[in-house]
Amino acid sequence: MSFEAELHDLFQQAYLKGVEDGKQITTIDDRLLNREEMAAEVLAVSPDTADKVLLQKDFPHIMVGSRKKYSRPAVREWIKNHQEI
Structure with a gap:
């Protein structure tokens, strides 16, 4: 086997290992x-400043008892869809 072929096989094995390892990671x-x-953590403002956004009717939240809770992925999607350019 030539040096180039061996190098190709080595890189292919490393790539496949990286793909497999990536499937195991939950981020x-x-x-x-x-x-x-x-x-x-998400808005990088004070809670009082955040209320201007958090209290909008379409801002994503769920109620847990009497408290609002927020899903980071849902909020990021909301922000993406409500950007002003």
Whole structure:
């Protein structure tokens, strides 16, 4: 087998291993956030400033008892769809 063929096989094995390893990694943070966490971690503003956004009727949230909770992926999608250019 030539050097080029061996090198090709080595890179192909490394690529396939990387793909397989990537399938094992879960990077979605599905933890529900409260008002303060949403303000700090996603919007990067104070909770009082965040209320201007969080209280909009179409802002994604779920009710857990009497408290609103926010899904980071749903909020990111909402932000993507509500950008002003």
